[in-house]
Amino acid sequence: MTAPLLDARNLTRRYRLPRTSLLHPAPVLTAVDNTSFTISAGETLGVVGESGSGKSTIARMVMAFETPDAGEVLFQGQNLHALSPYELRLQRQKFQMVFQDPFGSLDPRRTVGWSIAEPMRAIGADGDTARRTAEALEQVGLPARDADKYPHEFSGGQRQRIAIARAIVTRPALLVADEAVSALDVSVQAQILNLLMDLQDDLGLGILFISHDLAVVASICDQILVMQHGKPLESGPAAQVLRSPAHAYTQTLLKAAGVST
Amino acid sequence: MFQLADFSVSFGTATALRRATLDIRQGDRLGIVGESGSGKTMLALALMGMAPDAAKIGGRLTIDGQDMTHASERTWQQMRARRVAMIFQEPMSALNPLRRIGDTMMEPLIVHEGLSRAQAQARVLALFEEVGIPDPAARLRMFPHELSGGQRQRVLIALALACNPALLIADEPTTALDANVALRITDLLVRLARERGMALVFITHDLAAVARTTKDIVVMYGGDMIERGPTAQVLAAPAHPYTQGLLAARPDPTVPPRDATGKRRRLPTLPGTVPPLAALPQGCRFSGRCSVELPQCAGTRPTDHAVDPDRSAACHLLGAAP
Numbered sequence: 001m002t003a004p005l006l007d008a009r010n011l012t013r014r015y016r017l018p019r020t021s022l023l024h025p026a027p028v029l030t031a032v033d034n035t036s037f038t039i040s041a042g043e044t045l046g047v048v049g050e051s052g053s054g055k056s057t058i059a060r061m062v063m064a065f066e067t068p069d070a071g072e073v074l075f076q077g078q079n080l081h082a083l084s085p086y087e088l089r090l091q092r093q094k095f096q097m098v099f100q101d102p103f104g105s106l107d108p109r110r111t112v113g114w115s116i117a118e119p120m121r122a123i124g125a126d127g128d129t130a131r132r133t134a135e136a137l138e139q140v141g142l143p144a145r146d147a148d149k150y151p152h153e154f155s156g157g158q159r160q161r162i163a164i165a166r167a168i169v170t171r172p173a174l175l176v177a178d179e180a181v182s183a184l185d186v187s188v189q190a191q192i193l194n195l196l197m198d199l200q201d202d203l204g205l206g207i208l209f210i211s212h213d214l215a216v217v218a219s220i221c222d223q224i225l226v227m228q229h230g231k232p233l234e235s236g237p238a239a240q241v242l243r244s245p246a247h248a249y250t251q252t253l254l255k256a257a258g259v260s261t
Numbered sequence: 262m263f264q265l266a267d268f269s270v271s272f273g274t275a276t277a278l279r280r281a282t283l284d285i286r287q288g289d290r291l292g293i294v295g296e297s298g299s300g301k302t303m304l305a306l307a308l309m310g311m312a313p314d315a316a317k318i319g320g321r322l323t324i325d326g327q328d329m330t331h332a333s334e335r336t337w338q339q340m341r342a343r344r345v346a347m348i349f350q351e352p353m354s355a356l357n358p359l360r361r362i363g364d365t366m367m368e369p370l371i372v373h374e375g376l377s378r379a380q381a382q383a384r385v386l387a388l389f390e391e392v393g394i395p396d397p398a399a400r401l402r403m404f405p406h407e408l409s410g411g412q413r414q415r416v417l418i419a420l421a422l423a424c425n426p427a428l429l430i431a432d433e434p435t436t437a438l439d440a441n442v443a444l445r446i447t448d449l450l451v452r453l454a455r456e457r458g459m460a461l462v463f464i465t466h467d468l469a470a471v472a473r474t475t476k477d478i479v480v481m482y483g484g485d486m487i488e489r490g491p492t493a494q495v496l497a498a499p500a501h502p503y504t505q506g507l508l509a510a511r512p513d514p515t516v517p518p519r520d521a522t523g524k525r526r527r528l529p530t531l532p533g534t535v536p537p538l539a540a541l542p543q544g545c546r547f548s549g550r551c552s553v554e555l556p557q558c559a560g561t562r563p564t565d566h567a568v569d570p571d572r573s574a575a576c577h578l579l580g581a582a583p
């Protein structure tokens with residue numbers, strides 16, 4: 001077996017909370033506790049759990065927006081958190097992120113073409129941005145001429161397509177999607193999930209797919225990691241976790257997701 | 262109790278609710294499902310006499326036999342104080358962040374029912390117990406931000422119950438909540454409706470939540486009520502092409518993401534997106550996106566056709582069947 005695209009080992013992240021009393025030290029919250037997982041090229045890992053379970057904190061550590069207090073993130077064998085700022089900036093083109101709120105993540109005063117090209121400018125590679133922006137738009141099923149329009153001219157589903165175009169414009173190997181379909185209606189959600197599957201098949205992307213909705217995770221993920229209160233509760237191949245969930249909590253998530261009860 | 266007949270709400274040329282017909286009886290638990298913009302909230306607001314001032318109202322709304330279609334705000338206030346209450350998706354916005362929970366809860370009882378402070382407090386404590394708020398006395402002194410999302414939603418439910426409504430309308434009450442908290446809130450709503458003999462209108466886009474909570478459903482699309490019937494039957498075998506597409510598009514956690522050969526299973530999708538209100542087709546609102554469309558669909562509005570004795574759908578296909 002080849003080395004995984006992403007190897008997250010024993011990640012721990014603690015936050016110091018505001019002091020509630022002068023007599024006691026500031027309380028510490030362990031947002032993510034000793035959590036490990038791997039993602040191979042062309043494979044999707046789903047991280048599922050209720051809000052506050054540490055999912056976004058995992059995403060921020062994988063994206064190297066935040067440094068873990070313990071553990072390491074190996075991306076293509078390199079420890080991301082040991083890179084110099086310059087090296088990290090160059091690596092960034094290989095891992096990109098899509099957020100929940102497609103409106104909040106697009107600048108309303110800029111054309112969507114400008115927003116899509118932003119990650120290219122960030123790595124100083126703005127040579128053929130126009131061509132790459134057009135290519136990314138077409139990959140997400142939008143016409144290249146949409147580059148000249150503004151975010152308000154698009155529906156929620158189209159804006160999420162634009163956010164995905166921005167994430168793939170640098171031709172990354174890993175995509176981190178944090179609640180990327182959670183704000184969308186069911187029928188639009190299905191379109192975006194299919195788009196992510198197609199992009200994965202075409203580009204061989206590894207995907208870290210984060211959601212609180214187990215049904216959504218089940219529809220797209222090969223592997224599932226269930227988080228609760230910052231701790232990994234269970235993980236394994238999706239079919240196995242869904243068929244015989246080991247924890248009552250996973251069963252609750254399944255119950256909440258099922259139409260037939 | 263509540264009756265809508267050919268009830269419409271429009272803004273200029275945009276029709277947010279088109280000739281809605283609905284009967285709500287005591288003990289009903291009715292789900293209203295549809296994607297955003299389908300007119301669910303407009304329907305709820307209409308039942309509360311709270312449609313926006315800019316809206317043009319048509320048809321008829323009667324409550325307990327009384328015509329409320331164009332009733333004055335005064336008449337509505339009395340109706341809302343006795344017969345109907347509503348809870349919203351975002352409980353934070355319905356609670357004054359600067360007031361203690363207890364004051365917010367007690368005010369309507371003191372103002373509208375003329376209770377003393379002590380009487381009002383006793384009533385609120387009883388309501389908090391009923392909706393499962395732990396340590397109710399301590400909660401009275403708290404501010405909204407000190408409660409979790411689920412507890413806040415319980416406070417709002419208690420507030421809505423304070424006037425002993427005959428009908429409780431819950432507009433997306435679980436959308437902002439975590440799965441297991443949402444489960445407990447829907448269980449609570451069902452229990453309250455049963456114990457109080459109160460009718461419940463449960464509005465959501467979450468098909469799993471509506472399956473757990475309601476006996477009957479109405480499916481909405483583009484301001485039209487396009488299918489109705491017992492919840493379990495409609496979800497098991499939808500008759501309207503839109504309902505069929507919506508259910509198929511919803512991921513099913515029991516179906517693995519790849520088939521036996523390792524090939525991905527794509528989710529069935531509805532083509533295109535919901536057009537803006539003013540651009541909806543005049544006939545069937547779903548025409549243009551429907552895979553089995555007939556020539557008359559775009560121009561002629563389909564009427565309700567019986568699927569079973571207690572089920573119907575508004576689709577020309579069903580009318581054509583023998």
Ligand SMILES: Nc1ncnc2c1ncn2[C@@H]1O[C@H](COP(=O)(O)OP(=O)(O)O)[C@@H](O)[C@H]1O
Pocket residue numbers: 015016017029030031049050051052053054055056057058
């Ligand atoms: N910057 C921060 N400072 C303090 N606490 C934080 C911070 N970021 C996250 N947390 C806390 O860490 C926990 C995990 O949060 P998060 O990773 O956002 O969970 P999720 O994405 O699963 O909802 C929560 O209790 C949250 O309040």
Ligand SMILES: Nc1ncnc2c1ncn2[C@@H]1O[C@H](COP(=O)(O)OP(=O)(O)O)[C@@H](O)[C@H]1O
Pocket residue numbers: 272275277295296297298299300301302303304313315538
């Ligand atoms: N004050 C208003 N003026 C014009 N259109 C409105 C107004 N309020 C709501 N609408 C429109 O009515 C339609 C139905 O909205 P709503 O009932 O909120 O849908 P839902 O609750 O199903 O998401 C939407 O297309 C919305 O834009």
Ligand code: SF4
Pocket residue numbers: 501502503545546547548549551552553554555558559563575576577578
């Ligand atoms: S009336 Fe026509 S367009 Fe509408 S759902 Fe039926 S077949 Fe499709």
Ligand SMILES: [Mg+2]
Pocket residue numbers: 052055056057178
């Ligand atoms: Mg999060």
Ligand SMILES: [Mg+2]
Pocket residue numbers: 301302303432
């Ligand atoms: Mg609404």
